[in-house]
Amino acid sequence: AAVASAICLMSKTLRIALICLLVPVGLALMVGIVFASDRLTRGGEILGRVTAADVELGGLSEGDALAALRNLEDRLAASPIPVTVAGHYFSLYPADVGFQIDEATMAAEAMVQGREGHLGTQFGWWMTHFTGDGTRLEIPYDYDEAALAAVVADWEATGLADPPFPGEVTITDGAVEVSYPTPGVGIDRAEATRLLDAALGDPDRNEVALPTSRLEPPLTDTDIDAAAAEAQRLLAGDVTLFSGQLDLRLVIPASVLGRSLTVTRDDTTSPPSFIFTWDPAPLRSYLAPRRAALTTDPVDAELLIDVTTDEVTIKPGRSAQEPDPEALAARVDQAARSGIRAASLPYRDGAEPDETTAEIEALGVTGLIGEFTTPHHCCEPRVTNIHLIADATDGAIVMPGETWSLNEHVGQRTTEKGYVRAPAIIAGELACCDSPINIGGGTSQFTTTLYNAIFFAGLEDVSHTPHSEWISRYPEGREATLGWPVPDLVFRNNTEHAVIIKTLYTDTSVTAKIYGDNGGLQVEAGLSGRYNYTGIVTRYLRNAAVPPGEERVTQSGSGGWSVDVYRYITYPDGRQTTEEWTWHYSGLYRIIERHPCMFNNSCPDPEP
Known part of the structure; x- marks a missing residue:
């Protein structure tokens, strides 16, 4: 029985010891669980009881804390600080001196509270916030010191009966005038700045009394004289x-x-x-x-x-x-x-x-893209016309996508413009010079020259008309004539840039040049052999001066043929295209003049 009693007694003691040991361990474990749970659930929030002035930041996200601190800044900037100077009352509005809080720095500082150091340090911080008053953050603020100094100077001038006078320099109608400094009672600027600086950061807005004292002026007579001398020098x-x-x-x-x-x-x-x-x-x-x-x-x-x-x-x-x-x-x-x-x-x-x-x-004009020259004899009337139309065309600008007409550009050739009569092919006859068409004769040579420059520039041919008779000074099939209002020379600028026509001439040649940027096209010309030959066509004309029964050949005429002209265009990427034009030269008429009676068989019989 004694042994059993001892065993029971030992079991009770052991149980008490175990209970005494497990209770604090359990409490510590519970506190640890609460600490861990607090950290896990508030990962993006400010921890503990963190405040700035009267603003509670604990539990807020960094963004919400920024918003709360901006609201605090607005309240402090609009809340006046009561100030007394020698019995006079003033109000300092922080907004007037550029008062502002560094909200971003404060929010960042609030976020690191309780998260710095090792785990034991963080736990200790958490325990103090769990049982204590928390953390109160200092408010970092800034303001315009010059603006504050100006406010204090204004208080001194209006709040004191005898402030020190720094001296003055004025200019009236060019005359420099001075007022020298005098001592007086003024605000102690250094102490005033210290007191007001502290008051700006105090959210309680307690009254500030600024000290005054007998002050010497900040400037001397010498300073005033120096400023006056500077004004006079200017x-x-x-x-x-x-x-x-x-x-x-x-x-x-x-x-x-x-x-x-x-x-x-x-x-x-x-x-x-x-x-x-x-x-x-x-x-x-x-x-x-x-x-x-x-x-x-x-x-x-x-x-x-x-x-x-x-x-x-x-x-x-x-x-x-x-x-x-x-x-x-x-x-x-x-x-x-x-x-x-x-x-x-x-x-x-x-x-x-x-x-x-x-x-x-x-x-976008970068260089020469096409040119051509044709020769002519010197000093003939037609050369005058060639030079005039070349001058009228020189410098013409054709914008991308525009269609350009030679007739529209130079207008009708008239004697008022200086054009003269010269030979021209009129209805299959080389005539000079009674027809109005002869005014400006020879301009087709310039037209041919310009057409070839356009051809080799790779520009789009809209309309051109070769002569009815091939003239050997021109490329066969690759030439153009001009009349009023037709035939005309028309082309379209099919490049992405403007083109400019330039002309030049000598006594024996005319040249047309095209400047622009055609993307680097390479142009070559080709010509077929002649085919589709046609004979000479005879045309009979009345002329009473020709004796009846006789004929007078005034133009021997020429036969005709067809040719094909090719333009081979090679693009920078290697692609090639071929364009083709066909023209039939009809030739000149054989012109025979007869007496009018021969057209109706009314001529008298010849004498035996």
């Missing part, structure tokens, strides 16, 4: 603004300078300083009636083509240059401070040219 005479490039100048009299120069004391610096500025209004008024004489005309951009070397360059355009009234004051200051009282006249761009550099560049 007004010491006329200033000249000039443009060496344009050979223009503007002389501004000292009297105008005197109405423009102003002196302002800057009390935000220590010690205060004087700022010299120029009122633009008197300067602009003086410039206004002289502005036109100082303004240059705009200069058009030009596309320059050297027809000898075929080099294409762009001469840049330039806007009109006019005096810049906005920069006038700064340039006057520069001149007045220089030893020679002179500086450059400021200019700005005015009216744009009719043709700007960008517009010329947009044409």
